[in-house]
Amino acid sequence: DVKVTQSSRYLVKRTGEKVFLECVQDMDHENMFWYRQDPGLGLRLIYFSYDVKMKEKGDIPEGYSVSREKKERFSLILESASTNQTSMYLCASTRQFRGTEAFFGQGTRLTVV
Amino acid sequence: GQSLEQPSEVTAVEGAIVQINCTYQTSGFYGLSWYQQHDGGAPTFLSYNALDGLEETGRFSSFLSRSDSYGYLLLQELQMKDSASYFCAVSRSPNTDKLIFGTGTRLQVFP
Numbered sequence: 001d002v003k004v005t006q007s008s009r010y011l012v013k014r015t016g017e018k019v020f021l022e023c024v025q026d027m028d029h030e031n032m033f034w035y036r037q038d039p040g041l042g043l044r045l046i047y048f049s050y051d052v053k054m055k056e057k058g059d060i061p062e063g064y065s066v067s068r069e070k071k072e073r074f075s076l077i078l079e080s081a082s083t084n085q086t087s088m089y090l091c092a093s094t095r096q097f098r099g100t101e102a103f104f105g106q107g108t109r110l111t112v113v
Numbered sequence: 114g115q116s117l118e119q120p121s122e123v124t125a126v127e128g129a130i131v132q133i134n135c136t137y138q139t140s141g142f143y144g145l146s147w148y149q150q151h152d153g154g155a156p157t158f159l160s161y162n163a164l165d166g167l168e169e170t171g172r173f174s175s176f177l178s179r180s181d182s183y184g185y186l187l188l189q190e191l192q193m194k195d196s197a198s199y200f201c202a203v204s205r206s207p208n209t210d211k212l213i214f215g216t217g218t219r220l221q222v223f224p
Contacts (some may be wrong), residue, residue: 004155033212040121042200042216043156050208059115059213090155096208101146104155 003027006091006105013112019078021108023091029103030096032074033058034066037088037107049074050096081112115139117201117215124221125191133186133218135201143207145177145184148200150217156200159186188220196222 007022025032031050035043035058045058047066055066063085067075074093078085091105117137125131135145144163148156160170162177162184174187188195198217205211 031208035214040216042117043214045211045213048211092156092212094212101158101161102148102156102202102212104157106155 004091004093004103004105006089006108008108009106011108011110013078013081013110015082015112017078017081017112019081019110019112021076021078021089021091021110023074023076023105024072025074025091025093025103026072027093027095027103028071029093030071031094032068033092033094033102034064034074034076035090035092036060037090043090046076078110081110083112086110086112115203115213117203117213119199119201119215119218121216122219122221124223126223127191127193129191130187130189131191131220133188133199133201133220135184135186135215137182137184137201137203137215139203139205139213141205141211142179142182143204145175146202146204147173147175147186148202148214149197150200151197159199191222193222193224196220 004025033048034046049055049068065077089108092102094102146161147159150156160175172189177184200217201215
């Protein structure tokens with residue numbers, strides 16, 4: 001059974017904290033993504049990575065950074081958390097050149113207080 | 114900019130047919146896919162169209178017109194369990210490394 005696993009379902013952090021969201025996939029996929037999901041706004045792409053140590057900005061990268069040191073792991077970093085980063089964060093992965101079947105993790109509900 | 118437009122909400126009764134439309138405007142287009150997301154759950158893949166026309170997968174079908182920048186998801190023989198949010202997504206390259214989602218359509222199925 002293919003799986004994308006996010007390290008936490010729920011997180012509460014304080015404003016200004018550095019926050020790490022971890023995502024691991026066991027499908028040997030090349031591409032990995034971080035999205036945030038807010039009511040009425042759908043899924044917005046923050047960053048994606050198409051290979052180890054490679055990354056590209058998505059549509060809303062401000063305030064975020066990412067790290068991909070190993071193929072199976074893609075981390076999202078909030079350098080200094082702010083209340084407007086309170087959201088649901090979803091990690092996904094796809095295989096290159098194989099259509100658009102993305103596999104998602106269960107999401108991390110982050111609250112910044 | 115990039116935009117994928119969907120209706121925000123659709124309602125229907127069990128056994129009916131419903132169509133969810135998606136119009137897109139993106140820099141680059143390779144294919145259109147559809148995802149289902151139940152409340153509290155992860156999005157799951159439903160279908161994918163790279164060429165114009167209709168793709169059928171059981172009760173669900175998806176249609177694409179590249180010339181009109183338009184697609185739709187057709188759900189037949191609706192069941193209560195189909196109540197969920199549905200997202201269209203554009204892949205902007207064959208590498209699927211640029212996957213952009215629409216705002217989602219919440220489908221409510223009533224008995």
